Amino acid sequence: MIKFRGIVWSVHPLFVIVMLLSAAAGRFAELITLFILVFVHELGHVVAARSFGWHIREVKLLPFGGVAETEEAGGMPTREEAIVALAGPLQNVWMAALAWGIGQMGIGDPAWANELVEANMLIALFNMIPIHPLDGGKLFQCLLCRLMTYHLALAWTIRISMALSLLLAISAFIQQLWPGGGIQLNVLTIAIFLLATNWTQRRHMPFLFIRFLMNRERYARKHMNRGASAAPIIVRPETALHSVLKYFRRDAVHLVYVTTARGELLGILPENELLHGFFASANPNRPVAELII
Incomplete structure (x- = not known):
């Protein structure tokens, strides 16, 4: 846990598990690369949020991005939250473009450049899945807030996020239908995490709504x-x-x-x-x- 410019940066236990597994498998280079990509991704969110004057208390890094805890949660315009949500995946887009350009110019190992492109696009695309607290989930909630009351938008975001998390968990077993296939443990672990997060959100919905009301002034x-x-x-x-x-x-x-x-x-x-x-x-x-x- 590190505090820098008033923001506490920490690594989520899920990321710690991934790091330990990567270290046990001897994939140190991939581990460092993943950490840098995730950090830059989340830094994009932080810079965008700070540009709107948001107050960020803590950032927890996850294998696919991160979760930023802000004092303004639910109380800022949807336009601002949409821009902040998009700022993360956009970092992966420019890093993928840079890696692709390096590969095309023949600088360094082309295989490494291709892996970097794939890793960035995987993080960006995964984050656009409309499951809260992924960036796509935040964008989806912004859309719902344009169409209905905040209380309804919050309820439907949680319901749909739980349903999609369950589908994501089921998709982890699909490869077993083919010979030689197995369970995708990484996908299953993330799906369970997202399902548990939204289940907790469902239980805390009254508190989340009160927090929204407290930010109304x-x-x-x-x-x-x-x-x-x-x-x-x-x-x-x-x-x-x-x-x-x-x-x-x-x-x-x-x-x-x-x-x-x-x-x-x-x-x-x-x-x-x-x-x-x-x-x-x-x-x-x-x-x-x-x-x-």
């Missing part, structure tokens, strides 16, 4: 400084406060219109008043009408 401030319009939410006065918050969208600041069944307007609440009422009250089921003065 920061996003709303940036949104309103640009003079952007607010998105309306229309609810009945008896609607529970926590239910109203589930209508929040990631890329919008809301005004909540409280109306009767006959369409009579009882009041208009900015989202910060709902958030204050939610966090200041011990009863998340209190009706939203109680916030109207």
Whole structure:
């Protein structure tokens, strides 16, 4: 574990297992190469995130990339998160192009250059699979956030990620159908890790949603400084406060219109008043009408 410029860099236990297996097999050169490729991949994420002013607490390196823990998780615009997610695979693209160019010019060992190209493209393409927390999973969640509320997008990201992780685990056994084939232990190990990660995300979903709500003030401030319009939410006065918050969208600041069944307007609440009422009250089921003065 190393701390550099306020960011804690650590190696995930899964990567440690891969490193030990590579060392036992005497594949030191491949191990060092993989570490460098993964580090540069994750460095791309860090640089992109820092350019948007994100605060990164820790980066955990994995065999296929890494996981960055940020204070702004779920609270920044989807455009920013999409750019940060793409910044990692793009590092592998330019490194693959550089290795290909070196191979074409005959500099060094052509076989090594080809292996470097394949390794970079494998890392880049694998990371684009729409399974959270892979980069493709983050991009998929950004797309869902454009189409639905954050709470729904979070739920569907976890469900689809778990389903695809299970399919990835099943694919590890496909080679057994052919003579001489065997189980792809590397694929199976990563699939189990992704499945376990999303299972944990599913259990922690209430906490993840609360974290999203806690970051709303920061996003709303940036949104309103640009003079952007607010998105309306229309609810009945008896609607529970926590239910109203589930209508929040990631890329919008809301005004909540409280109306009767006959369409009579009882009041208009900015989202910060709902958030204050939610966090200041011990009863998340209190009706939203109680916030109207």
